[in-house]
Amino acid sequence: MSARPAPVTRRRPAPALWLLALRLLALWLPALAAFAALLTWGKPLAPWAFDWPDLLTPPVDRWISDFVRWLLNKATFGLFTFREATRALAAVVDAPYQIVRGLLTEGFGAWPPLSWPPLSWLGVIALVALIGHRAGGGRLAALVAGCFGFIAVFGKWTSAMVTLASILIAVPIGIAGGLLLGLAAYRWRWLARAITPVLDLMQTIPVFAYLVPILILFGFGPVAAILATVIYAMPPMTRITLLALARVPGEVRDLGRMVGCTRAQLTWRVMVPSAREGLMVGVNQVIMLSLNMVIIASMIGAGGLGFDVLAALRRLDFGGGLEAGFAIVALAVALDRLSQAAARPRADARRRPYLWAALATLLLAGVLAWLVPAAQNYPRGWQLSTGTFWNEVVRWINVNYFGTLEAIKTTLLLNVLIPIKRFLLGLPWLGVAALLALAGWRLGGWRLALLTWTLTSLIAMVDLWAEAMTTLYLCGISVVIAMLIGLPIGVAAAERDGLWRVVRVVIDTLQTLPSFVYLMPAVMLFRVGDFTAMLAVVAYAVAPAIRYTALGLQGVDPALVEAGRAMGCTRWQILTRIKLRLALPEILLGLNQTIMFALSMLVITALVGTRDLGQEVYIALTNANAGRGLVAGLCVAFIAIIADRLIGAAARQARARLGLEGAA
Numbered sequence: 001m002s003a004r005p006a007p008v009t010r011r012r013p014a015p016a017l018w019l020l021a022l023r024l025l026a027l028w029l030p031a032l033a034a035f036a037a038l039l040t041w042g043k044p045l046a047p048w049a050f051d052w053p054d055l056l057t058p059p060v061d062r063w064i065s066d067f068v069r070w071l072l073n074k075a076t077f078g079l080f081t082f083r084e085a086t087r088a089l090a091a092v093v094d095a096p097y098q099i100v101r102g103l104l105t106e107g108f109g110a111w112p113p114l115s116w117p118p119l120s121w122l123g124v125i126a127l128v129a130l131i132g133h134r135a136g137g138g139r140l141a142a143l144v145a146g147c148f149g150f151i152a153v154f155g156k157w158t159s160a161m162v163t164l165a166s167i168l169i170a171v172p173i174g175i176a177g178g179l180l181l182g183l184a185a186y187r188w189r190w191l192a193r194a195i196t197p198v199l200d201l202m203q204t205i206p207v208f209a210y211l212v213p214i215l216i217l218f219g220f221g222p223v224a225a226i227l228a229t230v231i232y233a234m235p236p237m238t239r240i241t242l243l244a245l246a247r248v249p250g251e252v253r254d255l256g257r258m259v260g261c262t263r264a265q266l267t268w269r270v271m272v273p274s275a276r277e278g279l280m281v282g283v284n285q286v287i288m289l290s291l292n293m294v295i296i297a298s299m300i301g302a303g304g305l306g307f308d309v310l311a312a313l314r315r316l317d318f319g320g321g322l323e324a325g326f327a328i329v330a331l332a333v334a335l336d337r338l339s340q341a342a343a344r345p346r347a348d349a350r351r352r353p354y355l356w357a358a359l360a361t362l363l364l365a366g367v368l369a370w371l372v373p374a375a376q377n378y379p380r381g382w383q384l385s386t387g388t389f390w391n392e393v394v395r396w397i398n399v400n401y402f403g404t405l406e407a408i409k410t411t412l413l414l415n416v417l418i419p420i421k422r423f424l425l426g427l428p429w430l431g432v433a434a435l436l437a438l439a440g441w442r443l444g445g446w447r448l449a450l451l452t453w454t455l456t457s458l459i460a461m462v463d464l465w466a467e468a469m470t471t472l473y474l475c476g477i478s479v480v481i482a483m484l485i486g487l488p489i490g491v492a493a494a495e496r497d498g499l500w501r502v503v504r505v506v507i508d509t510l511q512t513l514p515s516f517v518y519l520m521p522a523v524m525l526f527r528v529g530d531f532t533a534m535l536a537v538v539a540y541a542v543a544p545a546i547r548y549t550a551l552g553l554q555g556v557d558p559a560l561v562e563a564g565r566a567m568g569c570t571r572w573q574i575l576t577r578i579k580l581r582l583a584l585p586e587i588l589l590g591l592n593q594t595i596m597f598a599l600s601m602l603v604i605t606a607l608v609g610t611r612d613l614g615q616e617v618y619i620a621l622t623n624a625n626a627g628r629g630l631v632a633g634l635c636v637a638f639i640a641i642i643a644d645r646l647i648g649a650a651a652r653q654a655r656a657r658l659g660l661e662g663a664a
Contacts, residue, residue, distance in 0.1 A: 049430035061627030104161035123365030136341035147334035163304035182241025204640035206603035209633025225302030233289035244278025319387025429460035443649035478537035486545025494553035533605035541597035548590025552583030
């Protein structure tokens, strides 16, 4: 019996551009006309569409503050109160932190004859170099030793060791918590669905917003800073654990069951080792996010390099802040490279020789430090500093170009920033919510429409619409400028490998520099205000725009480019009609990340006088008002979630139109 030939499936032809344009006009013209009518005549007829009625405004901030006070003062769990439970947790975290801090900075023992000094700077450098050699060979050993040597030479050793002590406690807790939560979510799908919105909020609520309840519950000090760091850094580990486990081949799981593995053995001896490479990416993310938290953590007692940057910002010492920022970059580079090297499998699994070598190194370093004081503490006379140079550069710019800078600032304020701000502040919440819901329905269906409508309405409901529009105005202008800068640079870097290597180093540095560092030169050159905030946000958010543009263009299939050349396309046509179109999903992802970076930086710019949601969060932090801070932080998170979902849906549609793999 002959086999029936398989039916030929024909791909539906894509609609013509003019037909797509007609569909969009038919959808959006009536909506925009209705929005314009509401904007023009709606204020006297329906004032509630512009300002949510006060009688219907729920006091959510008061409810949250009352709940936190109840937890702290009245909540009991059997034999102990909630306050006692939080203090016990703080004590559990504080014990290993004090041990690590003693090893790195303070030593042990109060009575000098029996005291034990901390590890010397030479011993720490030798130890990290040995770890680098074990993980990646001689080149990595030289790199990490150079990074730690840079910290010592520029006089930031003690502060860096305080920061490293916090990182060494926060990172294992974040990794363990994220791994266990990810494993549980992988096993129970209902839990994965339940924690997804929680993870979204944890990653999008500004850190300042949950510093207030952490301070109230755990007190001021390094333990509160460590716990805040864990909350900030754990969600990526959870997400990556879920993703890495889902990518383990089914044959591996089946093989584990066939050989009789129990559920625990299947998890820890089969699944986790098979997902090791992906899990190490999560470890790397936890380390990087923990280092991003060092300055904010210093505001609640962490100390270290973050406190150095914060103190430099308070006295407008750009040079000192930049040096402390570069010390954070050096620490980040060393830890990043070590974690990446640990993710790569090694054929040589010998550990005992390195363990004996580490013990011998520490012993020799201790003896040398006892004999030569300069080997214990890096001599002050050997230290270098470029702080004065950078301060003089800023002062010279101020003296010679003050008039030009003021003219640029005034022109942009009067002609761009203020008109856009006034326009957005005059928009009705009802019309904005309806337009966003329509965009959500067009891109992702009724669920996305309902989500955008609900989140937008909640912002209006809690009486923070004006602050949200100010946030949107600053974020929108900054993102547009960052994309206008990042796209051309990303295109140029993608076309030239040598330029890309240089650009990658620059944007890696920009992404690891503390966000506070960007504020100092902007304030020193332009004083405080919206323009200064915009400059700082652009400088901080331009890196993902460059990175994702370059990576998207580099990922275009070379065969398609060659086909374009064979058809006689010019270089410009290949770029605009082939590369940019195929890289559009990655560019949209870069836009998404640029928005996320801008929103996170806007909370920091509250220090320079903006009047947006970030200012609300900062005021709540200074007043220890947990409810006000969390409500304002949730509004920032709502804006981030709306942008993320809409852009993500647009990227999926773009991938589907282009026929790319994985299109949804």
